[in-house]
Amino acid sequence: TVMERLLGVHSKEKQLSKVLGIDHCLIVAGDSTKLPKVLTDMGKLVNETLDVILPKGENVIAAMGGTTMANVANSLTPKLSQQRHLTFVPARGGLGEAVDIQANAVCARMAVHTGGEHRVLYIPEHVSEQTYKPLLAEPAVKEVLQLVDKSSAVVHSIGEAIPMAKRRDMSAETIAMLQQRQAVGEAFGYFFNQAGEVVYKIPRIGLQLRDLERIPSVIAVAGGANKAAAIKAYTQLAPHQTWLITDEGAANLILKGV
Ligand code: F6P
Numbered sequence: 001t002v003m004e005r006l007l008g009v010h011s012k013e014k015q016l017s018k019v020l021g022i023d024h025c026l027i028v029a030g031d032s033t034k035l036p037k038v039l040t041d042m043g044k045l046v047n048e049t050l051d052v053i054l055p056k057g058e059n060v061i062a063a064m065g066g067t068t069m070a071n072v073a074n075s076l077t078p079k080l081s082q083q084r085h086l087t088f089v090p091a092r093g094g095l096g097e098a099v100d101i102q103a104n105a106v107c108a109r110m111a112v113h114t115g116g117e118h119r120v121l122y123i124p125e126h127v128s129e130q131t132y133k134p135l136l137a138e139p140a141v142k143e144v145l146q147l148v149d150k151s152s153a154v155v156h157s158i159g160e161a162i163p164m165a166k167r168r169d170m171s172a173e174t175i176a177m178l179q180q181r182q183a184v185g186e187a188f189g190y191f192f193n194q195a196g197e198v199v200y201k202i203p204r205i206g207l208q209l210r211d212l213e214r215i216p217s218v219i220a221v222a223g224g225a226n227k228a229a230a231i232k233a234y235t236q237l238a239p240h241q242t243w244l245i246t247d248e249g250a251a252n253l254i255l256k257g258v
Contacts, residue, residue: 002026002048016244016251020235024243031249032068033224038247039068042221043075045245046155050076053217053243054153056083062091062148062207063110064156064188065103068221072155073109086116089147091154092206093123094132095189096168119144121206126169129203136205148207154215158187158222158234165191174200185230187220194229196236212239223247228258 016025026045032038050061063069080086088110090103099105104120111118121144123132135141161183165175181199183191189202190209198209212218220242222231228250235244 002045002052012251012255016246016255019254020232020244021240022235022238022242022244023240025251026243026245027251028223028245028247030247031223031225032247033226033249038223038249039071040075042068042223042245042247043072046072046219046221047076047080049219049243049245050080050153050155054080054084058085058087059153060087060089060147060151061110062089062151062154062215063103063106064091064154065095065097065101065106066157066159067101068157068223069103069106069155070101070109072221073106073113076110076113078113078115080114081116086111086114087147088116088118089144089151090119090121090206091148091151091156092188092204093121094125094127094204095202096125096170099125119147121145123205132204141205145205149211151215153217153219154207154212155219155221156187158185158220158227158230160184160227160230161186161191185227185233187234192233192237194233196233198237209237215239216241218242219245221245223250225249225253228253232258 013025013027028041030038088107090107107118164186165178182193183199184194185192189204190198191200192198223246231250232254
């Protein structure tokens, strides 16, 4: 259980938290890139963790998009809404993802699975900065940003830099620039190198990395051997109150010294 893990029963998890410099790491068996069931197990663990750490009453939860997060959404249960009222909001929008894995879609699914509510951030995914700027004045956009600001928890994933840039159809020049700057990972639209230095940021609204410091709970969900370097890099800039929920595929490589 999460409680046992908090007490440090699982020494590998303790070791990983120490190596990565964050408060909590939880590791599920297997490698999620090889076995889809492992992704579901990570999702279930997110559900358990949220149930332990979310306060009773009103809670806003900010969520990101991606395939990991879409799976997490399907693993959440109505248990989370016992003595709580949950509202799911996209932490950042317009990162260039396909519709079914956008943060808006993930939040809608999280609301269905928990019996909570959700809000949509009306920011088109593929749009120039000039076009999207005036949207910020929209009351519907402002309302969601205010909710993000009040969130008691953020749930997000971490990706590999170049595969993420390609998935979002970023330009060949930008991809070349990311390669030249040795970007290894991406989270929240921020690309970073092995040392955890931000080398590029997609200029979009919503949660910024520095805002994470004052969010009570941050859950990062990412697994698979291919993501080991990205996870290690990200945790160097992650706030200490981060819970990393990962799998053995990533954890074993990080502990070996990726
Ligand atoms: O684009 C949203 C996002 O959460 C990114 O910040 C992250 O790198 C990516 O999705 C992870 O995607 P996946 O779970 O599909 O690997």
